[in-house]
Amino acid sequence: MQRMQLLAALKKLQLERHAYQHAMNSIEFDSETIAPRGSAEGRSVALGILNQKSYELFVNDEVRAVLNELWSCKEELELPERRQTELLREELEKMTRIPKEEYVAYSQLVNEATEKWRNAKEANDFPAFRPYLERIVDFQRRFAGYYAPKKKPYDALLNEYEKNLSVDTLDGLFSMLREKLVPLLERVKGQPPEPAFVSARCSVDRQRKLSAYLMGLMGLDPAHSAIAETEHPFTLAFNKCDVRITTHYHENAFLSSMYSVIHESGHALYELGMSDEIQGTALCEASTGMHEGQSRLYENMVGHDPGFLRFLSPKLSELFPEAMKGVSGEELVCAANRIVPSLLRTEADEVTYPLHIMVRYELEKRMIDGTLMVKDLPEAWNELYRQYLGVTPSTDAQGVLQDTHWACGMIGYFPTYVLGSAYAAQLMQAIRRVLPVEELLSKGSLAPITDWLREHIHQYGCLYEPDQLLQRATGEGFVPEYYVRHLCQRVEERSNCYQ
Template identity: 40%
Template sequence: MTTRTEEVLQSFRERIGQIKSYEEALGVLYWDMRTGAPRKGLEARSEVVGALSVQLFKLQTAPELGEWLSALEASGSSEQLGEIDRRLIRHTRKEYDRAVKIPEKLHQEYVVLTTQAETLWEDAKENSDYASFQPYLEKIITYQNQFIDLWGPGATRYDTLLDAYEPGMTTAELDRIFGGLREKLVPLAAAIAASPYQPEQSFLKQTYAKEAQKKFSLFILEQMGFDFAAGRLDESAHPFATGLNPGDVRITTRYLEDDVMSALFGTIHEGGHALYEQNIMKELIGTTLCTGTSMGIHESQSRFWENVIGRSRPFWNRYYGDLQQMFPGQLNVSVDDFYRATNVVQPSLIRIEADELTYNLHIIIRYEMEKLIFNEGAKAADLPGLWNEKYKEYLGVTPENDGVGVLQDVHWSGGAFGYFPSYSLGNMYAAQMTAQMEKELPNMWELVEKGNLLPLKEWLTDKVYKYGMLRTPSEIITDITGNPLEPEHLVTYLERKYKDIYKL
């Protein structure tokens, strides 16, 4: 490597370190705002977030960064670079090209628009008033279409948006995957609904003391191998996980006193995200590769821990006794009845409250609508009607109003088109990884039944977590299973589980 290349590499690495520092600082500020920052300070705090965001954008889009990237790409020294530098250059090039293609003025207008729209959406949802939100949504769609033109459309226009959340994912691939899924899940959901056996779950809705819920949540996190010297659990209105660095990964939950499972499953879900972020290899710390490789793979980990493990029979064979002790006299049903009660399938209107099976149908609806918007030119005005038709068709339910219909999710108000598929991709990745884990850890379910969850965490660390962004999503799933993502594993998993529970 020439001295000049070494100097450029040094400058490039320093810049990456600065970018990562600003991202981490902003991460702390966001965490703070959501977990307990005093209300009256938030207006001034938004100035602080603004100042750091502007500087971050400058660091990410500065002409010298483009020059360094070109020099490193052209130096012919690619073979001499280590894997981390090579991936870092490739990743930064992609982000850089995306960012610099948007004129600064357009970017700023868009930030103002989505900030307003998110606030407006809250009121619109509250009042089921789609009309007030519609013009904003229409504008956001117009901006997104401009971005697609600037970035350059993929095989379809919607592909360009998908790529931001799940690198390499395409509409063609999702059509195949979601097509297979829909075909199997719709009849399965119908069979479940028709089953004469329906689990009793009213006992889950007593008053369960918050302190005991918290204690049990912390206990389960510890059982999963969450490192409390490298993370913490707090409370917030909307649970989330944030990986500031692998030594500081924070999750939140929300305790509902009338629901014993809500906070716990929320904690396990965010705990899955946290295990991923806590176990990224040291070598990536301080680089922008030090995070999960995609939204889909990230979601596979939250859902693996929440659903595959946390809603499994072996898990409750081990932990139900502990839960009973935590709430003396309140949980008098058998472990089997408890297990069934936590796995009720019920078509419903609200995605975030949906069960493991119908959840995917909620996602497929959003995916199909986003395709209609960007590939078929559907307008904001068309969306409530399309929404209600699809809910009727796939789930057999119809929203009473748009607040529990097309307005239920925050995503579109922030312009996050292309994000929703990640949730179902997560379920599919998780099922496919589980099938492989069952082969490689043949006593996997015995381990769970004994409360020995650490070997599962170690297996995932070795196959997924440690790599951070050093592997792409498709490399991850292919390296683990020898195959690309296939929806059959999720179908098999759900069929096996629910045929047993519903005695089909």
């Protein structure tokens, strides 16, 4: 085939895959938002067919031949086409290496395991879930060999979510957190109780107005973004012209949805900022860690910033006049940045959050390298919570069974939450070199920050690997110290609250 024909075939393949993805995303979004409860059956038939068609479109000899031919003249290709070919070849090879029967058996297992996990959590019955987790760990160890036969198994699993990430990098980050952060938590012991306004009633209707205000403040164009309500907040992007976020409103905890909207809008801005040239191609994606980097930058570095909270305070008083009556900007800063070691990851504050992840990281690493048996997991979990957070769960439901990730087969995913926060701190450090960040945040002026991110991160999608992207944007390799320093500063700010 001529090069022009090969490139045309490459473009067509990606557009067609994208179309299937678009359809499947629509169905998923619908199922999470307004589809009636009894609609699962018909949907899963439709999704199964679309999935199968999309698989057949990609995994076949014709596609393999096109990609191989393009790769053989890679030096002559432009960077975007070369990178598309590289990513698609990698994906195709990986999909071919996993034996089909194993993949089918694994999909069934995960389906069943999520159900078993839900029941086990409800009944506080870890032994009922244990055999499923044992099989998932076995599968994951085997899959690691298919994903990257030359890598250590846990590194191979990490790289499914963040390319080039390794245990060495994470060990460095987590040991720094353990050394600096764990002793600092002593300083926030014996804080006064949470002020009443945090759990005062704020109507959902008013909270919806707050969401619209925040999305506007963050520059989400209403012509290209929308918000819906779901059990758990998430972001789903169809393309740069259509990005959806969701939130969950709690009448007695307005800060919960406020931070969800800021977080998800951070994800949305990434998708809205990807360039026109990469739309509909394999480049229109981002690494899990870098995506989380954008959401955490807005949630942590912007949303929890004292200057930004002081700026936001009058708006909150206007929307929630009863709840916020007599509450000063300073009181809002202190309440939003309360630090309390707790049992549940999803309710953790910014400072103790990484310690929750550290527990999961250490345990899954040991399960994959075979030094921790699943049967010993609850005990190991409780011991690490005691060591790092100073709290011990009284039930497995509040301990090892609290998250769905392992039941879904997501081993190697948790660390990207902390990696994202660390990327966010490093990006903000780079932004501070060129922009008066404090001043901007205190005026609620976020556009210059978003413009910087768009220029240095968002537009590229996955044209570069995440570590290369970080290097290009900040002029440095990964520097975890910025994150650790940021958290220490939050402890400092917090201890000023009740002196």
